Amino acid sequence: DADVTQTPRNRITKTGKRIMLECSQTKGHDRMYWYRQDPGLGLRLIYYSFDVKDINKGEISDGYSVSRQAQAKFSLSLESAIPNQTALYFCATSETSGGVYSTDTQYFGPGTRLTVL
């Protein structure tokens, strides 16, 4: 079974609708992240969480909100979807940094392809 799962994998919605993307992980990691990927722009960080009580804005948080329901679950919400939020969304996880020699590698889920009409 996959260590990082995302639901749904594909979603088509209309402008103005509220939508939630969910991420679950079985890796036991404390840190979780949400990114969006647009062609030619790489991945950009939306929100991140270092533990259940810690939520931080990333580079492009406007129009998004998140909820960390448990160590293993991190949800991304679009309160009122707009067409320029059409993108591929990735959840990622990493261990708590162990210091200078810790790799802090992030492990990515399969992605959710979201289309806003």
Place this chain on the structure above:
Amino acid sequence: ELKVEQNPLFLSMQEGKNYTIYCNYSTTSDRLYWYRQDPGKSLESLFVLLSNGAVKQEGRLMASLDTKARLSTLHITAAVHDLSATYFCAVGETSGSRLTFGEGTQLTVNP
């Protein structure tokens, strides 16, 4: 603000040839990552480089890091079709594990 730039963004090469992808970044960092993404798929971790002069190799891919020049390279030796994918470099903040990604290099290896 940390900026990460890759070049080239598109690379078409023949099997058996060698080539290098470059990743420049704008501020000090102590870790550099290379990921691979196949079309329609997720990102797969290839290398983590933690110190100046670090070199990692896996098969036909070799990554290196020069922190003084703020430059990492991904060298491809004797390319094969299976290496066709998009390659991303990402730079980690020194104060935590936030990553800033480059735009990605789309590599196509032709027979």
